[in-house]
Amino acid sequence: MSTNTPKAQKVMKRRRSSPCENFSSKKNFGDIDCVDGNDGINDRDNNGSTEGDDDAQAQILLLENAIFESKKNYNNIAILIKALDSDDKVNKNLSVVIISLCRIFSKLMISGNLTKRHASSEKEAVVNKWLKEQYSKYKKKLIFFLGKGYSRTTILALCMQLLRIEGQYLRVGEKYTFPTAFLMLILQTILSNQCDKIIRDQFCQEFIQKYTDIRYYTLEAIAKLVCTEMKYEYKAQNFDNYLQLLASIESPPKSTEELEKFYLPKPNTSIHTLYSVSQHKKRAQSAWLSLMQLEMSKKQRKSILKLMSTSIAPWFTKPELLMDFLIDSYDTGGSISLLALSGVFYLIQERNLDYPQFYNKLYSLLDAGILHSKHRSKFFRLLNIFLGSTHLPVVLVASFIKKLSRLTLNSPPSGIVAVIPWIYNLLKKHPQCTFMIHREIRDPHMKEMVEKEGMNDPFLSSEQDPMKTNAIDSCLWEIVMLQSHYHPNVATLAKIISEQFTKQSYNIEDFLDHSYNSMFEAEICKEVKKAPVVEYEIPTNIFTGSVIEYDSKSNLLKELWNFS
Template identity: 50%
Template sequence: MAHLSSAATATKKRKRESSKLEDRTRLKTKSKKNTATSKEDDPQAAILLLETQILESRRNYNNITTLISTIKQKDAKEETVVFTVVALCRIFCRLMTAGCFVKSKGTPEAEIVIIQWLKERYQEYVDILLVDFLRSDTASKQNIAFTLLMRLIEQESKSEGEYSWRKGLLASLVEVLLLLPEDDPIRQEYAEKYMKTYDDLRFYTLQSIAACFTGDHDSATQELITANSTSLLSTLDKPPESSDALETFYGQRPAQQKHQLYSVTAHKRQAQEAWLATLRSDLSKDQRKVVLGIFTSQIAPWFLQVEVLMDFLTDSFDVGGATSLLALSGLFYLIQEKNLDYPSFYHKLYSLLNAGLLHSKHRSRFFRLLETFMSSTHLPAALVASFIKRLSRLALHGPPAGIVAVVPWIYNMFKRHPTCTFMIHREIRDPDERKDLEEEGMDDPFDMEEEDPMQTGAIESSLWEIETLQSHYHPNVATLAKIISEQFTKRSYNLEDFLDQSYTVILNMELGRELKKTPVVEYEIPKRIFTASDTELGPLGVLMTKVYELS
């Protein structure tokens, strides 16, 4: 009985163990099915699986084509597309690091075919980033593409032995940046984060900009490239002072000590070529102002041969207005700093003294530059006198805000050029000549129409215009004009104190002035406006009646 019972017990144990084994098998089978189903339902898991397979074996390289086709699907979700794009970036970076894109002399033919196929797929992927993503209207897609492209540029430059920046991804990226809309923030981000920070990126970006102007483009595309190139180049700071400052590289640091990336002259040459290509295109008036505004601080220091800019400056002068003034500022910089000869400089400056000068919104800028241009004490007295006389004549018809800048400037010129003070007071020693002047007066020898400031005869004239301004209707102007008739005890006036005057400022000064004595005003309140009496119309009534009849 005991034996039977033990056998029965053993049989029951075997049945329970077999049932547990079947349950485990069913659970494993079920879990495998669930995993497969989850991968089908989760596209990101499927993408990760394809990525893992590609990196495990080259037999799975065809998965790259599958991932690229996923990006091109029109009905694909945006999250899936973005995840695929990032995954492909990781894949290609890993393949570059492993040397899968490099072929040597002893590489078998079959291996070369695979390398060529990989490069074609990589180029297809890059084109998607450049065209479909970076030039997209969606900011998120642009930012993703820009980040991935910069990651690929870094990997490209560090993976290959002698990397060709001219033929690499950077050149294509710069070309697309120049074709983006003028207000696109990606270009500014590239300039601030990369071009201004890394010496190698700046060097090859300048090289790529110059190359972009050599292609055939329609007029609209050429204008866009010019505008964006101007915007990109305008972000450049001053060039490095020595080769020791060239130490920040985005890609692989060149091993050769004589490499062009270590040469300040080579960097300047690339900047010069990029700027010349931009300046030789048709710049708009606003673009010229931008270029001329930064000419002395950010453009001229990059040039190895500054004299090549003379033609651009003289052409800019012919534009007129504020552009001419800025062009003269650039010419004066070349004369003063680079010792270039330009004999007609003051002739052109004199031509800017026209009737609209004191009414111009650029009046303050003009007087600041005029103060600089006329600062030399070695200028001929006849030249200085012509400027003084012409501005005095213009002040007769100028606004008060403009006159208050002219008078202190004239005072400073007299202190700097004492020979011109004969225009204030000239003693006539011949009694007969003095008598004739007192009885008949004299004609002003100054020729306002003469274009040559050395031939105007201003030095023989007098500043009767300033004395006339001493009776100006505005008390501030009249008071200021009287300083020319007083002793020159003040060393000079700070012109900045008079440049920002306007009607509003002058009016507020008068309204805020404290009156020592209340003015007496007499007036009579009229009893009638349109009628002279109860039966007759007055002058205003008659006028209103005629207006009514004509209408």
């Protein structure tokens, strides 16, 4: 509204300040407009402001001011709420009405007019009940606009401002209460398909990550929403929205000292659950478990497994509750099993999870695609941990060594250079496996027969049980084959198995992240000491004379082109 009009000047002088004043800090209310349903409240062009708009906005402010002056004018609230029923996207006064009502209800809550008093008369009780009904209608309208697209950023800020005032001034006695019902409505909207990622990011960055109480009750609300709404109205996109919001929440607090910043006034008692780190973790644990119990796609399951060690497991006070989800994922096979590996092993190592088929399942992951997988590096890091114990049976370790050696015959160079140092390290840790590279036939008759006819490899590559593959009776002839590999780096690296094991171990990290591109870049960056011989004599013509003269009568190439 332009403050140059007489009506507006009169209203602005008499209007009192309120907690929502910051949402109308612009000098001209006419500068705020709800022009587009997607973009929301935008700056209006000065030329677009008309005298009719100024009069309408001035009338809104007059209605607001009259409410502050006398309770007799409370019916103006119903008039303003009625104005919100307009579904006209070019309603230039809609934003003014929304902000005006925010100021009105903020003032009423602060003054105690929305709180029922014990000594109030019957008439006051009726008025109080009516005001609560109007406030409820206004909140529903805000939620409607938040979902529909009317300046979502501003509407979210207004909702959170009302949430704060409601929690502070609508308490019953001195007991700490949080307006969870209103927060539930806000979350239900921003987690639906109606809202975009920007609003969820804003809510997380400006409220969840900053304020202890908002994070606590948001996690509590998500668990309830998942259990009620999504089980009956399941949508894949909704699942992604819940996952996005939960994943954006930072790691759990380590001590109560990190639970000091509150959006609403702090609880009076220090034993409130808001000050308990374990209670925060329990809320997050319930939210994640509720989400994991829903049906999900392969892509969604992968997303959760990727977050397991960084964003999920740290929140769990009882990590063993993840057992069913992780084992189901581990038994799925393929890339999902690879992603579930670290979580399953964590439960085995830290929580004494009984999973006797762990190494059998791990062995089954060694297929033709493992060295081509984009998760290859992560897999080898975990495999290095899983087989690092010297208490493992030699037969088991030998099966892993032999199986990976066999897979290198059909693998890219980048995969082979990761396998060879890994085998070297395992042979150093398990010296009994070195028989696989130093096996000699001592029987002269058998040796003669092998030299003439060859022999069958006793290794059973199709056997699923690593304890029954006969790998310990085999030899690593595959590594010897790699010593003749076309790539010089692979051939050179493969020779370390045939030499004395003087090196204690190789740093596996130096070999994991190679690719065709990195290996090519490494080659072309090398300084060439001597130019390679390509031609004995540098030719001056594309074709030699003898080629041109050959079949010259029918040589169409010679007729069309001159090669001299």
